[in-house]
Amino acid sequence: MIPAIRGTHDILPGEVERWQRAEDISRRLFERYGYAEVRTPIIEREELFAKGTGETTDIVQKEMYAFTDKGGERVTLRPEATPSLVRAFVEHALEQRMAAPKVYLFGPMFRYExxxxxxxxxxxxxxxxxxxxxxxxxxxxxxxxAWALVAALGIVGAELVVNSVGCPACRPAFAAALVAALGADVSRLCRDCQRRAQTNPLRIFDCKVPADQPVIDALPHSLDFLCDGCRTHFAAVERHLGMYGIPYRVSHRLVRGLDYYTRTTFEILAGGIGAQNALLGGGRYDGLFRQLGGPDRTGIGFAAGLERLVLAMPEPRRSERRRPLFVAYMGEAARDAALALLRDLRRAELEAHMEYEGRSLKAQMKRADRLRAAFTLILGEEELAAGEVSVKDMATGGQRRVRREAVVEECRALVNGGRE
RNA sequence: GUGGGUAUAGCUCAGUGGCAGAGCGCCGGACUGUGGCUCCGGAAGUCGCGGGUUCGAACCCCGUUACCCACCCCA
Known part of the structure; x- marks a missing residue:
């Protein structure tokens, strides 16, 4: 057999229901907040992410599925969604066409990690x-x-962290202050931090090496270096969060990996998702439109990892699972009648199953049980002769005869009435 | 890119040189038309792959691939 490609995975029955649930809940929530869905291509020009996500990021430098297509174009599978959405927004003048400039997207992303x-x-x-x-x-x-999303998915114990990373006017001074404050201590830090000090000093705050922490704790905070505009903006964000009653923590150590972030950044953290702790992350990116050659527009958003959300979601309650119907039959004469009944049930918008292999009633009952059927409808020679159907309640084991003409309506009442 | 672990039935795993195993699941039976619980029976394996050592390898050695975990990075 030919196996799936490394780092990809099939989402199978038993697990896919959790995905469907996560997607349904998020979609309803986003619509309620006034966001409209946009679906963009999975493949884009490599340049979009080189310029958007940032030439210096690891994502662009070593993680993109980029290649030259048959027309000689440099293309890539998208590693994230934001640049694509900005592109689509500008390309189709959605600013003019949409009721509100608020969009959401679901889809696969690709990073070679x-x-x-x-x-x-x-x-x-x-x-x-x-x-x-x-x-x-x-x-x-x-x-x-973002916070409402995590709550709606039933995820408990999540933590919201907020920070401001400043803007092109004030961040360079902060980065310089970081390097200055480190001074000779750089040599005492781990190899990764020494590299970060060269390439992207802010990311030193991401370091998890215990020995490095005393030095990192003594470093200056981005919030103390904000320009007037950024400071006022962040104060207003905090005031609104307080007004909404959202529990958050300000952390000067929250620095995000993408180049385009300005001012507000945030993450929601949770346990149980491996060494990763970020369920979702995002922030403001006021320079991205111009960076991509578009008009001067601001932007803010977040991305959540579906795999991580699904991992963190609680087990669905038993009562939330579906309870279908099952049609069992005995003898060839009853087969056509059973098929007709099956079709009628489905036409009446009821979930109904049947065993086609002509196996013993015992085997059919077993199948009904596996399918967690609420009721099994039995059609044998006796029922056929009487123009009736035996309806068995799988929970109690009780059974009674119902007229064939009335059985579909009866089942609708039973299934809907039995719903918790 | 770096490090560690693992690979045996559909699933979870036991088996440290001598006949390939268990539990769960699957199929059948215990009433000629009734599921779950119990009992009985059955099917199911390239022991990841390639090489080596040995009278003999799932087991020891070398290589290789995949998966998992962690670093890194990030959702």
Whole structure:
């Protein structure tokens, strides 16, 4: 057999129901907040992410599924959604056409990384973006939406962390201050931190090596280096979050990996998703539109990993599972009658199953049990002769005869009435 | 890209040099038309792959691939 590609995975019955549930809940929530779905191509020009996500990021430098297509074009499987959504928004002038510049997207993303728990090469994100709204109240709305999402999925014990990373006006000074504060201590840090000090000093805050922590704890905080505009903006975001009653923690150590973030950044953290702890992350990216050659518009949004959400979601309650019907028959004469009944049940919007292999009634009952059928409808020679159907309640074992003409309506009442 | 672990039935796993195993699941039976519980029977294996050592290898050695976990990175 030919196996699946490394880092990809099949989502099978038994697990796919959790995915469907996560997607249904998120979709309903996003629509309620005024967001509209957009579906963009999985394949894009490599340039979109080189310029958007950032030339210096690991994603672009070593994780993209990029190649030259048969027309000589440099293309890539998308590693994230934000640049695609910005592109689509500009390309189709959605600013003019949409009721509100708020979009969401579900779909697979691709990064060539070493797979581990909660991290795959083909993974799935849900993505929410608001374009052209600079008001700090919208930052708070997006954070509120993210928090509401986690709650709606039933995930408990999650933590919301917020920070501001400043803007091109104030961040360079902060980065310089970091390097200056490190000074000679750089040599005492781990090899990764020494590299970060060169390439992207802010990311030193991500370090998990215990020995490095005393040095990192003594480093200056981004919040102390914000320019007036960024400081005012962040204060307003905090005021709105407080007003909404959202429990959050400000952490100066929250620095995000993508180049385009400005001002507000946030993450929601949870346990049980392997070495990873970020369920979702996002922030403001006010320079991205221009970076991509578009008009000067602001942006803010977040992306959540579906695999991680599903991992963190609680087991569905038993009563939430479906309870279908099962049609059993005995003897060739009853087969056609059973097929007709099966079809009638389905036409009446009831979930109904049948065993086609002509096996013993015992085997059919076993199948009904496996399918967790609420009721089994039995058609044998006796029933056929009487123009009736035997209806067996699988929970109690009780059984009674119902007229064939009335059985579909009867089943509708039974199934709907028995729903918790 | 780096490090560690694992690979045996559909699933979870036992088996440290001498006949390939268990539990669960699957199929059948214990009433000629009744599921779950119990009992009986059955089917099911390239012991990841390639090489080596040995009278003999699932087991020891070398190589290789995949998966898992962690680093890194990030959702």
């Amino acid at each position: 070493r797979p581990q728990k909660g991290r795959y090469r083909q993974f799935h994100q849900l993505d929410v973006e608001v374009f052209g709204m600079a008001d700090p109240a919208i930052d708070a709305e997006v954070v509120d939406l």
